[in-house]
Amino acid sequence: xxxxxxxxxxxxxxxxxxxxxxxxxxxxxxxxxxxxxxxxxxxxxxxxxxxxxxxxxxxxxxxxxxxxxxxxxxxxxxxxxxxxxxxxxxxxxxxxxxxxxxxxxxxxxxxxxxxxxxxxxxxxxxxxxxxxxxxxxxxxxxxxxxxxxxxxxxxxxxxxxxxxxxxxxxxxxxxxxxxxxxxxxxxxxxxxxxxxxxxxxxxxxx
Numbered sequence: 001x002x003x004x005x006x007x008x009x010x011x012x013x014x015x016x017x018x019x020x021x022x023x024x025x026x027x028x029x030x031x032x033x034x035x036x037x038x039x040x041x042x043x044x045x046x047x048x049x050x051x052x053x054x055x056x057x058x059x060x061x062x063x064x065x066x067x068x069x070x071x072x073x074x075x076x077x078x079x080x081x082x083x084x085x086x087x088x089x090x091x092x093x094x095x096x097x098x099x100x101x102x103x104x105x106x107x108x109x110x111x112x113x114x115x116x117x118x119x120x121x122x123x124x125x126x127x128x129x130x131x132x133x134x135x136x137x138x139x140x141x142x143x144x145x146x147x148x149x150x151x152x153x154x155x156x157x158x159x160x161x162x163x164x165x166x167x168x169x170x171x172x173x174x175x176x177x178x179x180x181x182x183x184x185x186x187x188x189x190x191x192x193x194x195x196x197x198x199x200x201x202x203x204x205x206x
Contacts (some may be wrong), residue, residue, distance in 0.1 A: 001177040001190040040162030046087040055182040057093040060102035069122040098132035
């Protein structure tokens with residue numbers, strides 16, 4: 001798990017807003033607030049009326065988040081999401097400039113292209129993250145986005161704020177590291193395995 005400390009992000013030369021991540025004490029979880037969609041909109045897979053909802057807070061540039069995605073998510077998707085057994089909600093928790101820029105790129109696309117872009121971020125993280133401005137620009141180009149439009153996306157303060165708000169709301173749920181999961185409101189920290197998820201999900205489906 002990537003633990004979070006106080007730091008500021010400026011997103012290259014745009015200098016649109018100062019951000020901070022704070023360590024917070026354990027809080028009583030408000031399930032209604034946790035399940036409330038953020039103002040920018042929810043990104044989810046699976047039926048909205050599923051008995052089980054798994055929420056993940058993750059960062060596009062977090063290696064532990066990539067490990068979960070590359071080692072566990074495919075099985076989770078095929079066994080539980082694609083079969084309609086659970087609803088999976090992905091919430092952005094950018095912990096540096098690279099992750100914020102990546103999520104801004106993903107959010108700028110049509111909604112049905114969001115998860116395919118997240119797939120690219122995690123599967124190629126080691127490549128694009130070495131020089132993230134150029135790496136994300138190349139990914140954008142492959143998605144049909146010109147350099148001019150890519151630069152405009154990274155300067156979109158409203159888009160950035162919407163993503164930052166998703167992250168900031170998570171601190172109220174006790175999120176202090178990524179990835180963090182909530183399974184029907186139960187908090188799960190770190191790189192959970194498919195075996196752990198099966199053991200927790202299956203009893204909730206009966």
